[in-house]
Amino acid sequence: MPAAAVFPATPRLDLLDPAEVARLGGLEVITEGIVEGFLAGLHRSPRRGFFVEFAEHRMYQPGDEPRYLDWRLLARSDRLYVKQFEEETNLRAMLVLDTSRSMDWSGSPDERLTKRAYAECLVAALALVLLRQRDATGLLTFDAEVRRVVAPRARHSQWHLLLRELQATPRGGGTAAEPALRRVVEQLRRRGLVVFVSDLLFDPPLALTALRFLRHRGHQVLVLHVMDPEEVELRGPAEARYEDPETGEAVVLRPADWAEAYARTVRTAVAEWRAACRRRGIAYERVTTDTPFGLALRQALVRSTGLA
Amino acid sequence: MIGFTAPWALPGLAAAAIPLLLHLFARRVPPTVVFPATRYLAETARAHHRRLTLQHWLLLLVRTLLIAALVLAAAGPTLPSAGLATHAPAALTLIVDNSLSSAAIAGGTPVLDGLRRAARSILSAAHPDDRLWLLSADPTPRPGTPQQLAAQLAELTPSELRLDLGQAVALARQAMAGQPLRSTIVVLSDLQRTAVTATTGTGPIVVVRPGDGSVPNLGLAGLTAGRQPWGPEGGRVSATIAGSEQKTSALSIRVGTRPPRQQLVTANATFSAASGVLGPGWWTVRAELEPDELRLDDVRVNAVRVAAAARAGWRSEDRFLATACDVLLQSGRLVRGSELSIGWLGNASSIVLPPDDPATLGALNRSLASRGVTWHYGDLVPGSGVLDSGATLGRHQILRRYRLVPGAPNSGAPHGILLTAAGEPWAVLSGNVILLGSRLEPAWTDLPVSAEFVPFVDYLANRAVRGEVALLDVAPGDPAMLPDAATAVSHDGSVHEVEGGSRFRTRNSGLYFILSRRDTIGVIAVNPDPRESILERASDAEIRRLWPGASVVSPDAAAGAALSAGGRADLRGPFLVLAAVLGLADAMLAGIGARRAARRGA
Numbered sequence: 001m002p003a004a005a006v007f008p009a010t011p012r013l014d015l016l017d018p019a020e021v022a023r024l025g026g027l028e029v030i031t032e033g034i035v036e037g038f039l040a041g042l043h044r045s046p047r048r049g050f051f052v053e054f055a056e057h058r059m060y061q062p063g064d065e066p067r068y069l070d071w072r073l074l075a076r077s078d079r080l081y082v083k084q085f086e087e088e089t090n091l092r093a094m095l096v097l098d099t100s101r102s103m104d105w106s107g108s109p110d111e112r113l114t115k116r117a118y119a120e121c122l123v124a125a126l127a128l129v130l131l132r133q134r135d136a137t138g139l140l141t142f143d144a145e146v147r148r149v150v151a152p153r154a155r156h157s158q159w160h161l162l163l164r165e166l167q168a169t170p171r172g173g174g175t176a177a178e179p180a181l182r183r184v185v186e187q188l189r190r191r192g193l194v195v196f197v198s199d200l201l202f203d204p205p206l207a208l209t210a211l212r213f214l215r216h217r218g219h220q221v222l223v224l225h226v227m228d229p230e231e232v233e234l235r236g237p238a239e240a241r242y243e244d245p246e247t248g249e250a251v252v253l254r255p256a257d258w259a260e261a262y263a264r265t266v267r268t269a270v271a272e273w274r275a276a277c278r279r280r281g282i283a284y285e286r287v288t289t290d291t292p293f294g295l296a297l298r299q300a301l302v303r304s305t306g307l308a
Numbered sequence: 309m310i311g312f313t314a315p316w317a318l319p320g321l322a323a324a325a326i327p328l329l330l331h332l333f334a335r336r337v338p339p340t341v342v343f344p345a346t347r348y349l350a351e352t353a354r355a356h357h358r359r360l361t362l363q364h365w366l367l368l369l370v371r372t373l374l375i376a377a378l379v380l381a382a383a384g385p386t387l388p389s390a391g392l393a394t395h396a397p398a399a400l401t402l403i404v405d406n407s408l409s410s411a412a413i414a415g416g417t418p419v420l421d422g423l424r425r426a427a428r429s430i431l432s433a434a435h436p437d438d439r440l441w442l443l444s445a446d447p448t449p450r451p452g453t454p455q456q457l458a459a460q461l462a463e464l465t466p467s468e469l470r471l472d473l474g475q476a477v478a479l480a481r482q483a484m485a486g487q488p489l490r491s492t493i494v495v496l497s498d499l500q501r502t503a504v505t506a507t508t509g510t511g512p513i514v515v516v517r518p519g520d521g522s523v524p525n526l527g528l529a530g531l532t533a534g535r536q537p538w539g540p541e542g543g544r545v546s547a548t549i550a551g552s553e554q555k556t557s558a559l560s561i562r563v564g565t566r567p568p569r570q571q572l573v574t575a576n577a578t579f580s581a582a583s584g585v586l587g588p589g590w591w592t593v594r595a596e597l598e599p600d601e602l603r604l605d606d607v608r609v610n611a612v613r614v615a616a617a618a619r620a621g622w623r624s625e626d627r628f629l630a631t632a633c634d635v636l637l638q639s640g641r642l643v644r645g646s647e648l649s650i651g652w653l654g655n656a657s658s659i660v661l662p663p664d665d666p667a668t669l670g671a672l673n674r675s676l677a678s679r680g681v682t683w684h685y686g687d688l689v690p691g692s693g694v695l696d697s698g699a700t701l702g703r704h705q706i707l708r709r710y711r712l713v714p715g716a717p718n719s720g721a722p723h724g725i726l727l728t729a730a731g732e733p734w735a736v737l738s739g740n741v742i743l744l745g746s747r748l749e750p751a752w753t754d755l756p757v758s759a760e761f762v763p764f765v766d767y768l769a770n771r772a773v774r775g776e777v778a779l780l781d782v783a784p785g786d787p788a789m790l791p792d793a794a795t796a797v798s799h800d801g802s803v804h805e806v807e808g809g810s811r812f813r814t815r816n817s818g819l820y821f822i823l824s825r826r827d828t829i830g831v832i833a834v835n836p837d838p839r840e841s842i843l844e845r846a847s848d849a850e851i852r853r854l855w856p857g858a859s860v861v862s863p864d865a866a867a868g869a870a871l872s873a874g875g876r877a878d879l880r881g882p883f884l885v886l887a888a889v890l891g892l893a894d895a896m897l898a899g900i901g902a903r904r905a906a907r908r909g910a
Contacts, residue, residue: 102344116346162401201344231345239338244346251349257360258352265352271719 057081066292091135091193092152093186095123097166098198102174102244106289107230115226116287119197120166122224124159125297126195131159138187139165142180143172151187173248175202181210191266200225200273201246212280223277224296225270225286232288234262310387310879314488315381324376326367354441367897376888380650381883383870386490393857397437400870401480402427402457404464405473405497407445408840410760411466412602416696426516426863430494431458431512433867441483445469445785447476449483468604468784468817470837472504473497477855481509494870495858498522502839504846513858515851516866524552527605527841528559531595531833536777537615537641537770542583547595547608550841551575552784558598563612564591573597586614586763592819605841610818613777618657618769619645626651626661628671628756629748632765641766648769653679657740659768661747662710669710677715681738686711693730695755701727701764705753709745712736726772726793730807735768740774776824783837787811793824797832 057070060080070081082186091154103116123139131154138152139162148165152157177198184194194214200207200223214221236242238253243250270286277284287296312318343349354457376436386396404427410420415820427442431454434440441449444455445467450460451833468722477493484491494514497503511830529550535542545561551577561570561581569581585590590613597606629651636642649658653675662678662685663669693706725734728743734745746752748761754763771777780788790797792808798821799814806812822830822857848860 008482051451097656104760105342177599201347228344231343231348234349236341237339240341241338242341242349245342245344247346247347247351250340251346253349253353257363258349258356261360262349262355264354265348265355269348 002205018074019034021205028136034265037170041285042215053167057083068242091130091133091170092188092190093130093135093193093195094138094140094188095127095162096142096150096180096194096198097123097169098142098143098177098196099141099169099172100201101172101198102175102201103199103226104171105228105245107228107235110287115228115289117242118287119224119226121227122296123195124163124166124199127162128159129297131156135193137162140180140187141166144174144175144176146180146183149174149183149187152192152295177202177205181207181214184214185217188217188219191220193220193222195222195224197224198224199227199231204273204276208276211277220224220283221277221281222285223273223285225273225284226301227286227288229288232263232266234259287300309469310385311490312385314382314384314467314761316377316488317342320379320382321376323379324372324846326375327371330369339872340822341859342604344749347813353828363897367894370894370897371888374887374894375673377561377883377890381789381880381887382746383878384488385883387879390519396437397435398437399441399484399487399491400430400434401441401443401449401484401491402430402485403443403471403473403476403480403493403495403497404461405445405471405476405495405503406464406467407503408466408468408604408728408836409498409503409602409843411502411524411604412523412843414523414601418466418663419518422518422520422863423498423516424461424464425628426866427461428458429863430870431461433871438589439484439487439489441480443476443480444484445471447471447479451483451556462602466604467815469815469887470628470783470785470840472505473499473503474854477513477818478509481507481511481647492870494866496866498843499851500839500842501844501846501850502842504851504854506889507847510857514866514869515855515860516736516863516869517845517848519863522845523601525556525600525602525605525841526551526573526597526834527602527838528558528595528597528608528782529713529838529841531561531593531608531610531835532781533593533610536773536779537613537619538586539770540585541587541640543612544582544613544852545585545593545595545610545612546578546580548578548838549573549575549597550838551843555600555766557600559595559858561595563593579870586612588614588616590821590831591654592615592802601844602841604746605836607817608835609817610781610833610835611779611821613768613779613831617641617643618648619643620648620650620769621646621654622650623652626748628750628761629661631767632756632762633769633808635762636766636769640818642649642769650765650769653741659742659744661744675742676743679739681741681743683712683733683736683738683743684714684715686713689732693732695729695734695753697730700754701760702758703759704753704758706730706734706745706753708752709734712745731850735770735772744766778832780830780832782832782834783811784815784817784834785813785835787813788832791821791824791829793829794822795825796823797821798828832842 008032027287058081060069060082064082068082073081074077097119099116099231103119104114106112106114127137130283134154136152136154137158139148139150140146141148146167150162150165181196188194193197196211211221234255238256239254240253241252274284344786348897361555384396404423406420410418410423424902435453436453439451440454440457443449444464452460453575473495477495480493492512492514493618494516496516498518517784528547528552530548532546534701547559547561549559552565556572556574558569558570559573559579560570563583564586566584571579573579590611593610593612595608612670617639617640620633620642622630624630632643633650637644645658651659651661653660653672663672666688669685676684676709687710689709689711693709694705695701695706706729709729723737725733729745735744748756750757755764778791788811789809790806790808790812794806794808796803796805797812803823812820812832817834817836820832821828822832851860852858859869
């Protein structure tokens with residue numbers, strides 16, 4: 001089924017399955033690292049942020065800084081209390097979605113979403129989760145070039161904005177991940193979370209360089225590798241001419257003869273991506289389009305907690 | 309060299325090209341599938357192309373070989389291999405020569421016993437898949453299982469028939485023609501030189517040469533009594549001897565119950581004995597040699613007919629004819645009487661000459677017709693002609709003759725053409741009347757002035773006008789042409805009805821009298837073929853010259869040679885095993901993809 005049928009032109013409020021959203025409501029995106037942010041949230045910050053919230057009072061002890069004395073309470077009760085603040089900051093997350101032509105494909109259109117449709121659902125769900133946590137969430141879509149950029153915000157209308165931008169992103173062409181990732185740097189001036197959703201069907205070195213650059217800037221990076229099941233296990237007619245929708249490269253072969261070798265190649269490619277990401281401190285998760293969203297999100301977010 | 313029992317299957321080898329042809333020509337343009345991960349496929353193809361290409365070609369080769377192996381197995385491949393315990397199914401004809409010469413005693417036992425032993429050894433080595441025939445002097449090829457043929461072999465006895473081995477080989481080839489198995493002919497014979505003759509066709513022949521050499525032998529090759537019927541004064545009987553030159557034997561000839569005449573004889577000699585005065589009738593003649601290693605050719609029989617001289621009348625105005633009759637009268641071949649009219653149509657038997665005056669020809673024809681003679685005189689044929697019935701007379705000039713015109717023959721009465729001139733009847737017989745086309749005068753023919761004239765008149769008066777005596781001398785199994793008047797054949801007191809003009813054939817020696825109602829009109833003397841008495845064997849070189857490619861072996865090696873010539877190693881089994889192995893390999897190679905697909909499905 002083409003993506004247009006899955007996502008009609010009207011705002012797609014039904015983009016997320018409520019049941020899936022409900023299942024995701026209990027999840028928390030918990031990162032181990034400390035992310036700078038302006039909004040207070042569940043994430044601890046190693047330095048002072050934009051917002052400082054009162055946490056509790058305690059009795060003054062010698063050595064406490066006098067400036068934290070609650071003078072009003074002292075005036076009312078004549079006791080020395082020190083105000084304690086818990087400095088909290090919200091996460092600034094940037095969701096980067098590959099909308100290239102290779103994403104607009106499904107091995108079984110009647111049964112499964114295209115990779116792009118699936119990825120859009122995933123991104124939207126992830127954005128909702130993040131926004132519910134009051135994390136500022138932004139979006140960047142790209143194919144051969146950067147198509148749409150939504151700066152990270154935590155306001156209520158942000159999620160709907162993201163949805164509109166997702167749907168407004170035109171059908172893509174080739175893939176150029178590296179410029180898109182560099183553009184993310186401009187959007188995340190403080191350390192934050194970058195979720196890179198793509199089928200990774202491009203040359204890895206430049207993309208990995210950009211991802212490593214993001215890591216160097218202190219961002220947590222999660223790569224969600226979206227694959228159609230038939231990209232994992234080769235199927236098809238007795239003999240077929242397989243053509244790359246982006247490059248036009250074609251290969252004629254018999255799937256029955258090549259399936260095993262192909263599967264090995266795919267496993268190797270995935271393993272290489274996983275190893276390359278691990279070396280760079282990047283979380284990597286492979287999801288196939290037949291995986292339930294909730295499960296995929298859960299796996300992705302759990303993996304993201306392991307970020308350094 | 310590899311051979312095939314079903315070579316008609318070999319064109320099926322073309323089917324081995326089917327996998328290759330399908331590979332080359334049946335490749336269609338595959339459907340295009342948009343596939344984003346083509347980069348992985350291309351990478352896979354680069355990494356595994358050589359292995360998969362090799363696998364494809366290997367599969368193609370295996371399938372081609374598989375089809376070829378199956379077709380070859382169906383064609384029944386065989387390989388020559390001597391001394392095999394097993395052999396491919398073969399067609400085998402055993403020619404066991406039980407002709408008269410096989411009764412010869414060599415080394416204390418009949419030659420046939422040795423041949424039978426060798427044949428048994430071959431039959432015992434044969435198996436039920438073999439197709440077997442047994443051909444003896446009969447000579448009818450009889451198919452059967454090894455057990456059936458062994459039983460027939462046990463009952464085989466020396467026959468009085470002659471077996472021409474060249475014809476027997478051709479007959480055996482005819483019997484085996486059309487059957488798919490490889491055919492071999494095994495000749496078990498005493499290999500008489502006279503029996504080994506050229507043959508037709510090709511194919512393996514195994515000749516089993518008896519261990520003992522040929523034995524010396526003398527046999528009666530002929531017994532003749534000259535022209536018949538004899539007169540009362542009798543005649544001479546001649547016996548011809550055949551066999552080993554260095555041997556002598558005592559010969560006795562007996563005519564009827566007269567005392568035998570005896571003589572010491574050698575091979576190729578002819579002994580003649582006078583019979584003495586005999587009474588009219590049929591007399592048996594028996595010649596016998598003293599017993600030797602081959603008994604069946606030591607006796608020969610024949611018969612002679614003794615008849616009284618014809619009682620004839622002739623006219624002095626037929627000057628040349630009268631002169632001849634006077635000579636015959638003086639020699640006792642004719643007696644004055646009225647039983648035969650020579651020169652005109654009388655009341656009894658007549659030798660009729662055409663009239664000198666053409667005006668009387670019509671009256672003569674009417675007289676002939678009233679006598680029931682089926683011939684009459686036609687036009688006068690001027691110009692020259694030549695008598696061309698050489699068996700009775702030489703080529704004499706005919707200057708004038710009347711054309712003899714046939715009518716409807718009377719059934720039962722002897723009739724026929726005795727002599728011809730210029731291809732037309734000149735002397736004909738109808739009942740007891742002989743018509744001559746020319747008068748016996750020099751103005752009509754030069755016969756009266758030739759030396760053959762008196763014997764010719766004797767022939768007409770004593771034999772032709774009485775009906776020719778049929779004296780037939782044949783070998784057992786050979787056909788004898790019966791006279792048209794024959795109604796039955798009598799032998800040893802039993803009478804068998806026959807059809808006149810048919811062929812009479814018997815396997816047993818003896819005298820067979822030809823009857824025409826109550827009269828005995830001839831005899832068939834059935835005696836062994838004289839060639840059977842010559843036991844000298846053909847050499848290996850002669851055999852190979854007459855039967856190219858034939859192998860000559862001893863009786864001990866008969867079974868091995870017979871089965872190694874025709875019973876070649878059966879390669880169907882190995883080819884089927886090879887096909888099975890190739891099928892397995894094919895399944896494994898093809899199954900690699902299937903297993904991958906299955907694992908993928910799982």
